[in-house]
Amino acid sequence: xxxxxxxRRDFIKSGGLALSTFAIPFSIMDFFTESNxxxxxxxxxxxxxxxIGGSYAGLSAAMALGRSTRNxxxxxxxxxxxxxxxxxxxxxxxxxxxPKEIATLGKAQVAQYPTISFHDGLATKxxxxxxxxxxxxQSGKVFTxxxxxxxxxxxxxxxxxxxxxxxxGISVIHCPxxxxxxxxxxxxxxxxNGETAFHMIPLIHNLTDQLIVxxxxxxxxxxxxxQKIKAHKVEVIEKEITAVKHQKGHIEKVVFxxxxxxxxxxxxxxxxxxxxxxxxxxxxxxxxxxGYIQVDDFQKxxxxxxxxxxxxxxRMRSVANAVYQGSVAGAMLNGELSHEIF
Ligand SMILES: Cc1cc2nc3c(=O)[nH]c(=O)nc-3n(C[C@H](O)[C@H](O)[C@H](O)COP(=O)(O)OP(=O)(O)OC[C@H]3O[C@@H](n4cnc5c(N)ncnc54)[C@H](O)[C@@H]3O)c2cc1C
Numbered sequence: 001x002x003x004x005x006x007x008r009r010d011f012i013k014s015g016g017l018a019l020s021t022f023a024i025p026f027s028i029m030d031f032f033t034e035s036n037x038x039x040x041x042x043x044x045x046x047x048x049x050x051x052i053g054g055s056y057a058g059l060s061a062a063m064a065l066g067r068s069t070r071n072x073x074x075x076x077x078x079x080x081x082x083x084x085x086x087x088x089x090x091x092x093x094x095x096x097x098x099p100k101e102i103a104t105l106g107k108a109q110v111a112q113y114p115t116i117s118f119h120d121g122l123a124t125k126x127x128x129x130x131x132x133x134x135x136x137x138q139s140g141k142v143f144t145x146x147x148x149x150x151x152x153x154x155x156x157x158x159x160x161x162x163x164x165x166x167x168x169g170i171s172v173i174h175c176p177x178x179x180x181x182x183x184x185x186x187x188x189x190x191x192x193n194g195e196t197a198f199h200m201i202p203l204i205h206n207l208t209d210q211l212i213v214x215x216x217x218x219x220x221x222x223x224x225x226x227q228k229i230k231a232h233k234v235e236v237i238e239k240e241i242t243a244v245k246h247q248k249g250h251i252e253k254v255v256f257x258x259x260x261x262x263x264x265x266x267x268x269x270x271x272x273x274x275x276x277x278x279x280x281x282x283x284x285x286x287x288x289x290x291g292y293i294q295v296d297d298f299q300k301x302x303x304x305x306x307x308x309x310x311x312x313x314x315r316m317r318s319v320a321n322a323v324y325q326g327s328v329a330g331a332m333l334n335g336e337l338s339h340e341i342f
Contacts, residue, residue, distance in 0.1 A: 046071075046144045047143060048070040048071045048147065049070055049071075049333055050072070050073045050075065051074045051075070052075050052126075052135065052150050052151065052277070053312075054074040054107070056080075056102070056323050057309045057310025057325055058151030059074070059106040059107055060326025061149050061151060061307075062074050062113075062116050063106075063110050063327070064327050064331045064334060065333065066115055066116040069115050070337065071115045072116050073117045074110075075121060075123045080099060080103065080153060081311065082169060083169075085098075085169035087182075088102060090318060091318070091320045091323075092320070094319075121137040121138055121139050121141070123135050123137055124136055126148065126279040126280075127282075128283060131146065132147065132148075133145050133146075133147070133283075133305070147336065147337065148305060149307045149330070149333060150306070150307070150308040150312055151310045151326055151329070152275065152276045152277050152310075153310055153311045154273040154274065154276065155273060155276050156272075157273060157274060158271070161241055161242065161243060162242065162243040162244065163245060163246050167244055167246050167251050168249075170248075171183075173266060173269075174268065174269065175318070176200075176206075180203075183207070183208065183266035184207040187212075188210060188264065189211075189213070189254065189266075189267040191214045191241065191270070192215070193216060193220050194221070197221075197270070198221060198229075201213065201229065204268060211235075212234070212235045212236075212237060213229070213234060213235070213236045213237070214241060214262075215237070216241060218238055219236050219238050237256075242255050251264050251265070251267055280308065284302070284303050286302045292313050295308050295309075298328060298332040299313065299328050299329035299332060300332065305336070307329040307332065307333055309329040310322035
């Protein structure tokens with residue numbers, strides 16, 4: 001272990017891990033990460049693994065690979081899906097931290113392992129080579145590796161409703177486990193229809209009985225679903241929303257097409273998404289009907305040597321699940337390499 005890395009580890013450990021890491025100015029952490037990156041990038045351009053995406057799933061995979069002494073490059077362009085959320089919840093030990101605090105701590109811990117390198121930038125191309133993969137970045141850098149992990153997340157597609165995007169992750173939310181507790185017992189809308197809406201209604205109703213469903217047009221519920229909705233006094237409004245009025249992302253009311261308004265404290269919304277990158281498809285990775293990268297229980301795709309983890313490969317969208325899947329992908333990749341070499 002280089003002296004530089006030992007010093008950094010001692011520094012982080014001194015005075016308690018969480019406290020000291022959050023107390024370290026970013027510039028110092030950047031220095032450590034930067035020097036670690038430079039040490040590795042100069043000596044090593046062919047990697048055991050390249051991880052595209054360096055948020056929770058990617059960093060978790062990198063942790064497993066760093067601890068397995070695998071030369072690993074993490075390529076990330078710094079746009080995690082939760083970046084607008086003021087506080088992240090429901091991830092043990094980090095409940096209520098900002099998304100950035102969690103990622104910064106994760107990156108600092110991963111950067112302690114000398115075989116991990118980081119590259120800031122967008123991966124734009126990935127091709128199969130005779131003995132692995134080649135990844136090209138937007139800046140024209142080309143890196144090669146034996147194996148590949150996609151931890152690229154997904155991009156939420158904002159509806160064409162004025163003010164919606166500004167409120168996303170603040171008071172317009174997607175998940176009762178992540179943000180529902182903070183809005184419990186408050187006047188809450190659910191912008192969704194059909195089966196998706198009916199799946200969400202009981203979950204939200206558990207947290208607030210002031211629930212109004214906004215179906216954005218004619219409601220699509222079965223007779224049985226209607227009966228339950230009415231029995232629980234959940235109001236359904238079938239009018240179209242044209243605007244979300246807010247103060248710095250905190251919703252005040254929605255405006256309907258007919259000019260009427262509805263005052264609210266929060267609104268859940270089920271919105272579509274797309275993959276951040278089509279590199280997996282270009283390599284031949286199969287996708288699910290819902291648009292996720294198809295993986296098995298070990299995060300393996302159908303393409304040998306290619307793994308996917310986190311939001312890009314699962315409906316179970318949470319930091320905890322991304323960390324879990326990343327850890328599995330890293331371990332499985334290392335297992336595959338170990339057996340190939342042994
Ligand atoms: C608004 C919002 C709030 C949320 N709040 C919570 C919460 O409170 N608690 C909770 O548990 N979960 C929450 N979630 C879910 C959680 O944020 C995600 O499950 C988690 O971020 C998934 O991690 P990931 O690493 O798979 O993807 P992401 O965190 O989205 O990261 C993907 C990374 O890959 C990078 N990337 C993508 N393509 C490329 C490329 N081609 N080249 C280089 N880099 C690339 C991106 O820039 C990004 O850094 C929230 C989600 C949203 C949208």
